[in-house]
Amino acid sequence: MNENRNTIEIDLRRIFIVLLTRAWIIILVAALIGTAAYGYARTIRPTYSASAQLYVNNNYQDSPGYSSSQLMAAQELADTYIVIMRSREVLKEVQAATGLGYTVADLKNMITASTVNDTEIFQVTVTCHDYTHAAKIANAIAEILPVKSPAIVEGSSVTIVDYAQENPNKIAPSYTKYALGGAVIGGLLTAVILVILELLDTTIHSEEFLNAVYKDYPLLAVIPGTEGSKNGYYKGYYRGYYTAEKKPAEKKSAPASKKSGGEQ
Numbered sequence: 001m002n003e004n005r006n007t008i009e010i011d012l013r014r015i016f017i018v019l020l021t022r023a024w025i026i027i028l029v030a031a032l033i034g035t036a037a038y039g040y041a042r043t044i045r046p047t048y049s050a051s052a053q054l055y056v057n058n059n060y061q062d063s064p065g066y067s068s069s070q071l072m073a074a075q076e077l078a079d080t081y082i083v084i085m086r087s088r089e090v091l092k093e094v095q096a097a098t099g100l101g102y103t104v105a106d107l108k109n110m111i112t113a114s115t116v117n118d119t120e121i122f123q124v125t126v127t128c129h130d131y132t133h134a135a136k137i138a139n140a141i142a143e144i145l146p147v148k149s150p151a152i153v154e155g156s157s158v159t160i161v162d163y164a165q166e167n168p169n170k171i172a173p174s175y176t177k178y179a180l181g182g183a184v185i186g187g188l189l190t191a192v193i194l195v196i197l198e199l200l201d202t203t204i205h206s207e208e209f210l211n212a213v214y215k216d217y218p219l220l221a222v223i224p225g226t227e228g229s230k231n232g233y234y235k236g237y238y239r240g241y242y243t244a245e246k247k248p249a250e251k252k253s254a255p256a257s258k259k260s261g262g263e264q
Helices: 002-021 023-043 068-085 088-098 104-110 131-151 175-200 207-213
Strands: 048-058 111-115 121-128 156-162 233-235 240-242
Touching: 002 023, 002 175, 023 175, 048 068, 048 131, 068 111, 068 121, 068 131, 088 104, 088 131, 104 111, 104 121, 104 131, 121 131, 131 156
Parallel strands: none
Antiparallel strands: 048 121, 048 156, 111 121, 233 240
16 A cells, blocks of 8 residues: 555656656747637637617506516516517518618527516627627617517517617627637646656656665666766766776876985
């Protein structure tokens, strides 16, 4: 059990060292992919939106006995009007009123609607590549639906609360999100590839690795690399081995003895 635990610790340390020593590769690839994602986002057509709000008026609200159940009925009527708004008959009239060249299917894909805070008010949002078209379509729906709906739903009506305004600020794409997303994905993929390559590497890089894996077998010797020595060192597995080469000692000449005086 301890051996398995030690092996796991060694592997985790090995992975950490690989990621740390090759962090520059991860950063470089993340920067390249992030830049590429940013460039791709710049080629996407911007998307804009415009919203109009309508109020569902339940005729029973005017009665003195108006209760919470009738309020819930009015809220359900808002959902009903949302379905009617997306019907083919209403969208055909919107298509004719706007004259922008969109098909009924195009209009249906552009339009979304939902109730506002569980009230009788619902909001119609149009998403389009042209912000003037988005506002024009949303306002056409807001004007056509109150006229069209009484013939379908009796005992209620729809009133315009707020018209859509042209908004030149795009809602998509977000250049920052594309760049950050690309950088994160690129960095993670690079890290995973580096870890996989390291785990598949069966090369013995040091004697510490042998000592850690084969604890019951002593390491008898280390063979240095076959490259020539330089200043007494041989290149081995990521380290040098000192050979303690010594230059032969130079012979020192004996100092000349002084001759005794009297010699001419």
